[in-house]
Amino acid sequence: MRYTLLLQYPEMSAEDLGAEALAEGMRAFDEYAKALDEAGVLRSAEVLHPSAVTTTVRVRDGQLLVQDGPFADTKEQLGGSFVIEVDDLDAAIAWAGRAPSVAWGAVEVRPIATRFVDGAWQGAAPVQ
Numbered sequence: 001m002r003y004t005l006l007l008q009y010p011e012m013s014a015e016d017l018g019a020e021a022l023a024e025g026m027r028a029f030d031e032y033a034k035a036l037d038e039a040g041v042l043r044s045a046e047v048l049h050p051s052a053v054t055t056t057v058r059v060r061d062g063q064l065l066v067q068d069g070p071f072a073d074t075k076e077q078l079g080g081s082f083v084i085e086v087d088d089l090d091a092a093i094a095w096a097g098r099a100p101s102v103a104w105g106a107v108e109v110r111p112i113a114t115r116f117v118d119g120a121w122q123g124a125a126p127v128q
Contacts, residue, residue, distance in 0.1 A: 002043065002112040003092040005082040009105025011050055028100035036084060036095065043083040051077040076105055083112070 014022050029047075036042035056067045079101065086092050089109070096107040114123035 001088065001092075002083060002085045002115070003089075004110050004112060005084065005092070005096050005099060006108040006110060007079045007081065007099060007101045007105065008076045008108065009079055009101045011077050011079070013050075025100065032098060032100055033082070035098070036082060041084045041086050041091075041095065043085055045080070045082045047080040048078060079105070 017025070033042065033045050036045075052069065054069055056069070058065050058067075082095075082099075084092060084095055086095065089111070092109045092111075096102065096109045099107045101107065112123070114121050116122075
């Protein structure tokens with residue numbers, strides 16, 4: 001079963017973190033991604049730019065509204081995601097518990113209901 005691990009943590013600039021902490025974080029995430037890959041469960045990994053460069057798009061009263069910045073004003077932001085394919089939720093939780101950012105943020109484990117592959121949607125309807 002596929003799961004997306006959504007990494008949420010407080011955003012800090014490279015200057016706020018400092019060179020040593022930034023290098024350590026990059027090393028830890030590199031090791032984590034390589035461990036997922038070596039286990040054969042990694043399907044994709046994405047690191048997002050800071051939320052300050054986000055553009056939020058919605059339609060209200062038939063009009064397209066475009067807003068600079070994130071929709072939610074929270075301390076924690078979505079920083080990236082890993083898509084993994086494992087046997088069950090317990091295995092996904094175990095991998096989420098190894099994510100470096102779990103020590104200073106949260107990792108949301110969400111099952112993937114459907115996915116678009118080779119021109120068609122695959123999978124079942126979302127579980128309620």
